[in-house]
Amino acid sequence: MSSVTGLRELNAMLQSLPLKLEKNVLRQALRAGANVVKAEAQQQLASHGNVDTGILSKGLRVSTSVKRGTVTASVKAKGEHGYIAHWIEFTGAAAHVIAGKNNGALAFAGGVYRSINHPGFKPKAFMRPALDGKAQQALIAVGEAIRARLTKEGLNASGIEIAEE
Numbered sequence: 418m419s420s421v422t423g424l425r426e427l428n429a430m431l432q433s434l435p436l437k438l439e440k441n442v443l444r445q446a447l448r449a450g451a452n453v454v455k456a457e458a459q460q461q462l463a464s465h466g467n468v469d470t471g472i473l474s475k476g477l478r479v480s481t482s483v484k485r486g487t488v489t490a491s492v493k494a495k496g497e498h499g500y501i502a503h504w505i506e507f508t509g510a511a512a513h514v515i516a517g518k519n520n521g522a523l524a525f526a527g528g529v530y531r532s533i534n535h536p537g538f539k540p541k542a543f544m545r546p547a548l549d550g551k552a553q554q555a556l557i558a559v560g561e562a563i564r565a566r567l568t569k570e571g572l573n574a575s576g577i578e579i580a581e582e
Contacts, residue, residue, distance in 0.1 A: 427563050430572060438570065440488055444481040446562035447490035450555035451479040455492045457551040461543035462505075473498040473505075492544065506544055512537035 431439050459474045476496030482489055494502030504510055516532040517523045523530050548555075 427560055427567075430567055431563065434567075434570075440483050442563055442566045442570075443488040444483065444490075445566060446559045447488060448479055448481050449562040450559035451481075451490040451492050453551050453555040453558045454547050455479055457547035458492060458543050461547050465541040465543060470498075472496065473502060492547075502544075505538075505540060506542050507540055509540040510535070510537045 431442065434442065455477050458477055462474045473494060473496075476494055476499050478493055478495045480491055480493065493499070513535050514532050515523065515535055517530075523533060525533055
């Protein structure tokens with residue numbers, strides 16, 4: 418297993434910043450790391466054959482927040498097909514019949530039907546493998562973003578190297 422070096426030095430520099438600037442730097446940096454994981458999750462979806470329309474893949478969003486002094490970033494499935502991400506990741510779906518409400522018609526794939534037989538599917542995780550596979554690269558992206566922002570703010574962070582051991 419590899420490890421990332423140079424993060425201790427970056428943390429020392431962050432501690433010397435005003436609190437508001439520190440939060441902004443961390444939000445930007447964590448967003449950069451989460452974008453690495455998001456890109457890998459999109460790749461995982463495509464490699465599993467779960468991308469018919471690409472709507473779920475395009476609906477993956479990165480968000481950051483600050484609560485009680487703690488800065489966090491997350492990758493979430495949002496949008497039109499965001500609700501199926503949980504099924505793809507964890508549970509899958511058993512074969513079942515989808516019927517129109519009150520014996521009504523369903524419009525599907527250019528046709529109109531009373532019911533549709535859904536074949537079901539097995540779960541194929543994409544978020545957890547994305548995090549597991551790209552954690553080191555995400556940490557490096559966070560460190561590089563912090564270093565770049567500190568340099569932009571006029572602090573000399575050029576001597577700090579962020580790399581895998």
